[in-house]
Amino acid sequence: MIELGFFYLFAVIALGAALGVILLKNPVAAAMLLVVTLCALAAEYVLLGAEFSAAIQVLVYAGAIVILFTFVIMLLNLGQEEVGQLMGVSKWALLFSLLTGAAIILIQRLSVGRLPEAALSTLGSDNVYEVGMALFTRYLWPFELASLLILLAVIASIVIAKKPTLPARDA
Amino acid sequence: MSSIIPIEHSLILAFLLFFIGAAGVLIRRNLITVLMSIELMLNSANLLFVAASRQVGNVDGQVMMSFVVVIAACEAAIGLAMVIAIFRRYGNIKTEFLRALRG
Numbered sequence: 001m002i003e004l005g006f007f008y009l010f011a012v013i014a015l016g017a018a019l020g021v022i023l024l025k026n027p028v029a030a031a032m033l034l035v036v037t038l039c040a041l042a043a044e045y046v047l048l049g050a051e052f053s054a055a056i057q058v059l060v061y062a063g064a065i066v067i068l069f070t071f072v073i074m075l076l077n078l079g080q081e082e083v084g085q086l087m088g089v090s091k092w093a094l095l096f097s098l099l100t101g102a103a104i105i106l107i108q109r110l111s112v113g114r115l116p117e118a119a120l121s122t123l124g125s126d127n128v129y130e131v132g133m134a135l136f137t138r139y140l141w142p143f144e145l146a147s148l149l150i151l152l153a154v155i156a157s158i159v160i161a162k163k164p165t166l167p168a169r170d171a
Numbered sequence: 172m173s174s175i176i177p178i179e180h181s182l183i184l185a186f187l188l189f190f191i192g193a194a195g196v197l198i199r200r201n202l203i204t205v206l207m208s209i210e211l212m213l214n215s216a217n218l219l220f221v222a223a224s225r226q227v228g229n230v231d232g233q234v235m236m237s238f239v240v241v242i243a244a245c246e247a248a249i250g251l252a253m254v255i256a257i258f259r260r261y262g263n264i265k266t267e268f269l270r271a272l273r274g
Binding site: 003004007008011014015018019021022027030031034037038041044045047048049050052053056057060061064065068069072073075076078093094096097098100101104105108127130131134135139142146149150152153154156157158160161163 | 180
């Protein structure tokens with residue numbers, strides 16, 4: 001029962017921080033709130049029994065990706081006025097997204113009773129061991145492809161972020 | 172763990188997070204905020220993977236979650252490199268300046 005309480009607590013933290021991410025005008029504050037969201041989600045992973053996922057969530061997401069965002073924000077030296085207000089069509093976009101979210105939640109609520117029962121007994125206690133075994137036996141080939149993908153992404157981002165060779169068009 | 176969190180709670184949380192991320196992509200004009208909103212949506216997918224992994228009772232969902240993290244890292248790196256390139260070319264990173272492909 002107390003786990004459910006913690007689940008709700010971290011869910012509220014994650015949702016509130018996510019709203020801050022999309023609504024705040026200061027990009028640095030938005031990035032820091034993104035860290036809050038990711039750490040709250042890591043806590044949810046722990047509550048769901050996935051400690052390895054929580055660890056890589058904190059290490060990779062909160063530790064690396066958000067730092068990358070912060071670096072770019074600092075590099076571009078974005079002030080608050082640079083960020084810009086909500087779009088001109090924001091009312092329609094907001095209405096559309098609200099309706100979409102409501103429809104999704106409605107569909108989900110209608111399908112509540114039809115989900116399969118939880119099968120907890122096959123999950124062992126050593127989560128990291130099990131994930132590692134799956135990652136290096138059944139998923140070995142996708143794992144190696146993922147490392148190749150990261151290498152490609154590094155090379156591609158270096159090539160993209162280089163000094164442009166084309167003359168800049170005045171826009 | 173003694174008590175179990177019903178998967179419906181995780182589903183609702185994931186849907187709400189996805190909705191917030193989609194709304195962020197729709198209503199913001201700052202490219203960095205748009206990228207952060209995409210990260211929020213990827214995180215809701217991750218939450219679904221982990222919740223489904225617990226529900227089904229094997230670790231495949233958590234393995235998929237780690238692959239999604241890899242792809243999110245690649246997406247963030249390339250997206251931010253594109254943001255830098257766009258900033259060099261146009262002088263700011265608002266989405267309304269990106270009209271080169273508009274017919």
